[in-house]
Amino acid sequence: MKVGLFIPCYVDQFYPKVAIATLQLLEKCGCTVGFPTNQTCCGQPMANSGFEHLSLDCNRLFIENFAEYDYVVGPSGSCILHLKEHLHDEKRETEATALRGKVYELCEFLTDVLQVKNLQASFPHRVGFHQSCHGQRGLGLSQMSELMAEPFSKPAQLLAQVQGLELIPLTRTDECCGFGGTFSVMEEAVSVKMGKDRVADHLQHGAEYITGADVSCLMHMEGILRRSGSKVQVLHVAEILNGG
Known part of the structure; x- marks a missing residue:
């Protein structure tokens, strides 16, 4: 399956190791992962502050970047929830609607879609x-x-x-x-x-x-x-x- 990796802006800027771990984990589970390099913020900060209209360009760019993928996966529940509930574009609403149904937080993707049962990991702590x-x-x-x-x-x-x-x-x-x-x-x-x-x-x-x-x-x-x-x-x- 073809998975688009969505990395929230604060992960990209402050915790890049989380992005790398997410990529490696998805590949270990058999996914073909793509990473659109011109992706940006999902628009959640603006929407949460009462300025959702300022996130319209973020929506359009997200659709352009990820519409082609079978699934879109990100390591952030808050950003993924925002996309599931607020991703809209009057000019491409059909694509936006379809994309909202393909966006998953990492853990729910591993359990609900891939149904992972045997992770090869060790962490004795x-x-x-x-x-x-x-x-x-x-x-x-x-x-x-x-x-x-x-x-x-x-x-x-x-x-x-x-x-x-x-x-x-x-x-x-x-x-x-x-x-x-x-x-x-x-x-x-x-x-x-x-x-x-x-x-x-x-x-x-x-x-x-x-x-x-x-x-x-x-x-x-x-x-x-x-x-x-x-x-x-x-x-x-x-x-x-x-x-x-």
Whole structure:
């Protein structure tokens, strides 16, 4: 299958190793991966700030870059959710509609489309998984704890295939880290307090690493860990699934 690799702008600029790990992981799983080199931001920052009309050129460029692929996969739940719900173009709406149905977050693509069962990866560490809000409540990557329903987690299903990895329990399994994109700028104090609470949950349960499917959330928590002098590290789930 022909997969278009979509890399969010902040991953490209600050965490290129996540992009490389995503590419390598998809290729290991048998995908033919293409990377349009002129791709840009998906437009989520503008839309979330109330200026969705400013993201129209981003939409048009995204359609131009990715319409030809069987699937489009990215290592970011928040950006993928934005594309699934907001990718429109009056001049190419048929293509936009089709493309919205082909866009997948990495973990859901591995579990739902490829149905990966035997990842060849090893990571002998105690790991805490942070479930980002967009991935959980928007994409349905895991069950919401407030619902009286059978629990599930697509990222945890994948991490369970990694040899030596111990996925630690958390007291509040799906609590927001407080990043929220522009929320962390507009409400800095609240964002930091929420982030400290989220990090503390992982530390109290002995995490050596914190992982997740959104680098933005991990970046927020990484800053808190560094400022406190903690030795706990953060890694995107792609980096662990790719071999650690």
